[in-house]
Amino acid sequence: KAGVTQTPRYLIKTRGQQVTLSCSPISGHRSVSWYQQTPGQGLQFLFEYFSETQRNKGNFPGRFSGRQFSNSRSEMNVSTLELGDSALYLCASSLDAGEYGYTFGSGTRLTVV
Amino acid sequence: TQLLEQSPQFLSIQEGENLTVYCNSSSVFSSLQWYRQEPGEGPVLLVTVVTGGEVKKLKRLTFQFGDARKDSSLHITAAQPGDTGLYLCNAGNNRKLIWGLGTSLAVNP
Numbered sequence: 156k157a158g159v160t161q162t163p164r165y166l167i168k169t170r171g172q173q174v175t176l177s178c179s180p181i182s183g184h185r186s187v188s189w190y191q192q193t194p195g196q197g198l199q200f201l202f203e204y205f206s207e208t209q210r211n212k213g214n215f216p217g218r219f220s221g222r223q224f225s226n227s228r229s230e231m232n233v234s235t236l237e238l239g240d241s242a243l244y245l246c247a248s249s250l251d252a253g254e255y256g257y258t259f260g261s262g263t264r265l266t267v268v
Numbered sequence: 269t270q271l272l273e274q275s276p277q278f279l280s281i282q283e284g285e286n287l288t289v290y291c292n293s294s295s296v297f298s299s300l301q302w303y304r305q306e307p308g309e310g311p312v313l314l315v316t317v318v319t320g321g322e323v324k325k326l327k328r329l330t331f332q333f334g335d336a337r338k339d340s341s342l343h344i345t346a347a348q349p350g351d352t353g354l355y356l357c358n359a360g361n362n363r364k365l366i367w368g369l370g371t372s373l374a375v376n377p
Contacts, residue, residue, distance in 0.1 A: 159310075197369040198311075198356070211364075245310050254299045254360045255318075259310030 161246050161260035168267050173234040176263045180227050180248030186210075187229040188253060189221060190245045192262075198245070203253075204229055236267045271295075272357055274368035282376050284346055289371040291357035292339040300340050300359040302331055304351075305370070311356055314342075347375045 160179040168174050180187050188211075189201040200213035204223035221231040227248075233240055243264050247257035273292045281287055291300070299318045303311035315324050317333035317340060324331045328351075330343040340359075344351055354370045 198367045200365070200367075243308075247310070253358075253365055256301050256313040256316050257311075257358075258313065259303075262308070262310050264308070 159246055159248050159258050159260035161244075161263050163263060164261065165264045166266070168236050168265065170236055170238060170267055172236050173232065174236060174265065175230055175232045176244055176246075176265075178229045178231075178246030178248075178260060180229070180246070181258055184248035184250055184258070185227055186249045186251060186253065187223055187227065188247045188249070188257065189229070189231050190247065191215075192243045192245055193241075201231065233265075238267050241265060241267045272359055272366050272368035274355075274357060274371050276371060277369070278372050278374075280374040280376065281347055283348060285375075286343070286345050287347060287373070288341055288343045289355055289373070290339065290341050291359075291368055293359065294338065295359075296337050296361075297359035298337070298361050300333060300337075300357060302340070302342055303356045303358065305354040305356060306352075311354075344373075347373075349375045349377050351375050 162177045186205045188203040191199045201215055202209055202221050203211040207223045218234045223229045243262045245262045246260045249257045275290050301316045302314045305311040315331045320335045320337045322333045328345045332341050352375050354372050356370045357368045
């Protein structure tokens with residue numbers, strides 16, 4: 156079966172711009188979680204969506220937002236980009252909340268210049 | 269605050285050597301997962317352990333969950349260059365998950 160698909164793979168944006176990243180989970184998985192990964196901070200949890208509802212949220216500013224559609228596809232948006240937002244953004248899907256394992260996408264590498 | 273501490277942070281070994289990496293916490297978890305991540309890619313799930321004292325084997329990899337469900341180890345026998353990557357542990361309770369910072373392993377031919 157198809158894995159988790161994230162688009163785009165790479166993105167370069169300028170400070171102050173906004174960006175939208177997309178994630179298509181494994182068919183049948185209703186939970187989609189987003190993570191930010193940087194070398195110094197490791198994997199930082201952004202939010203989790205389940206059946207179109209945000210079920211959990213990490214400690215990120217309101218510039219980071221997301222949504223989930225009825226087909227379980229999810230998007231995350233970052234507004235007013237800052238240099239520190241440069242990171243690998245990972246989407247993970249699971250049947251439940253990931254306690255028994257996630258399937259991750261390959262990520263979107265965002266560079267803010 | 270729950271923390272997952274992974275050690276060592278970095279490990280560089282020669283092909284054929286054995287190694288063990290650790291994931292420790294003072295908290296009790298209902299489940300714990302190990303992942304391997306290659307540069308520029310997402311983590312890939314290796315194993316999930318749920319029972320205290322549980323041992324699982326995946327070819328040359330042996331995973332153990334501590335009796336008290338607070339810690340875990342990953343042992344690799346006869347490491348190969350293909351084992352190179354970042355090994356992450358992830359554990360949780362009641363839909364709250366935390367991640368370690370990982371052990372970066374380099375296996376040199």
